[in-house]
Amino acid sequence: LDEVKRPTLVWLEFQDCAGDTEALLRAANPTVAELILDILSVDYHETVMAAAGFQAEEALAKVVREQKGKYIAIVEGSIPMKDAGVYCCIAGRSAVDIAREVCGNALATVAVGTCASYGGLPAARPNPTGAVGVSQAVPGAKVVNLPGCPLNADNLTATVVHYLVFNKLPATDALGRPLFAYGKRIHDNCERRAHFDAGQYVESWGDPAHAKGHCLYKMGCKGPETYHNCPTQKFNEKTSWPVASGHGCCGCSQPQFWDTMTPIYHR
Ligand code: SF4
Ligand code: F3S
Numbered sequence: 001l002d003e004v005k006r007p008t009l010v011w012l013e014f015q016d017c018a019g020d021t022e023a024l025l026r027a028a029n030p031t032v033a034e035l036i037l038d039i040l041s042v043d044y045h046e047t048v049m050a051a052a053g054f055q056a057e058e059a060l061a062k063v064v065r066e067q068k069g070k071y072i073a074i075v076e077g078s079i080p081m082k083d084a085g086v087y088c089c090i091a092g093r094s095a096v097d098i099a100r101e102v103c104g105n106a107l108a109t110v111a112v113g114t115c116a117s118y119g120g121l122p123a124a125r126p127n128p129t130g131a132v133g134v135s136q137a138v139p140g141a142k143v144v145n146l147p148g149c150p151l152n153a154d155n156l157t158a159t160v161v162h163y164l165v166f167n168k169l170p171a172t173d174a175l176g177r178p179l180f181a182y183g184k185r186i187h188d189n190c191e192r193r194a195h196f197d198a199g200q201y202v203e204s205w206g207d208p209a210h211a212k213g214h215c216l217y218k219m220g221c222k223g224p225e226t227y228h229n230c231p232t233q234k235f236n237e238k239t240s241w242p243v244a245s246g247h248g249c250c251g252c253s254q255p256q257f258w259d260t261m262t263p264i265y266h267r
Pocket of ligand 2: 226227230242248251252
C-alpha cells in the first residue's frame with residue numbers, strides 16, 4: 001500500500017488550565033489514540049509529547065519551517081498582551097510571539113476553549129495580563145473558535161474533518177463559532193424545557209422539584225442566553241451534560257461569561 005501522509009497538527013498551550021487537553025484525552029469518537037496515531041500527525045503538544053526542552057522546540061520550528069501553509073494549529077489558553085506579553089513565555093519567547101509565527105503560517109487555526117477564543121478566565125476583570133483570544137492576538141490568521149470550559153472534543157474532531165474533506169472551515173456565527181455546534185441555544189434543546197414552559201422550577205438545591213428534574217432557571221441556569229450543542233452532543237461518550245446532572249448551565253461558551261453571566265448561582 002502507498003503510504004498516505006497524515007495531516008500535521010501542532011497544539012500550543014498558553015494561559016490555560018489544560019482542561020481542553022484533558023477533554024482531548026477523553027475523546028471517544030475517535031479516541032485520542034486513533035486521532036494521534038492513525039488520523040493526524042501531532043508533531044507538537046507540550047503535555048502529550050515525549051520530547052522536552054530543545055528537542056521539543058525544534059519539532060515545532062521544523063513544522064513551521066518545512067510545512068508553511070500546510071499544517072493545522074490548535075491553540076489552548078489565552079494570550080497576554082500587556083507589557084510586551086511577558087506574563088506567558090515558553091522557551092524564552094512570549095506567547096504572542098509564538099502564536100503570531102505558528103498561527104500566522106498555518107493552513108488554519110482552531111482556538112479550543114473559551115480562553116483561546118475570547119480570553120476566558122484570565123481575561124476576567126480586571127484582566128491583569130491583558131489576556132485576549134487568538135483572533136485578537138494574531139490579526140489576519142484564519143481562526144475558528146470552539147469555546148467552552150472545556151471544549152467538547154467531538155466538535156474539534158468534526159471541525160478538523162470538515163477542513164480535511166471540504167478544504168475550508170465550517171460556516172460560523174458572528175463570534176467565529178461553527179454553526180453546526182453553536183447554532184442553537186442550550187435552552188432550545190434542553191431536556192428540562194417542558195418544565196420551564198409549564199412554570200415548574202427548582203427553588204432550592206435538593207428540593208422535590210430538583211429531585212423530579214424540573215427547570216434550573218431560578219437557580220441561575222444561563223441556558224436561555226448560551227449557544228452550544230451540549231444537550232445533544234453531551235460529554236464523555238454521550239454520558240451526560242451539566243443540566244442533566246442537576247446543575248444549571250454557566251454560559252461557558254459565551255465571550256466574557258465570567259464577567260457578564262455571574263453570579264453562577266442565584267440561590
Ligand atoms: Fe432552559 Fe436551563 Fe431550564 Fe434547561 S434548565 S429549560 S436550559 S433554563
Ligand atoms: Fe458550558 Fe453550559 Fe454546556 S456551562 S458545558 S455551555 S451546558
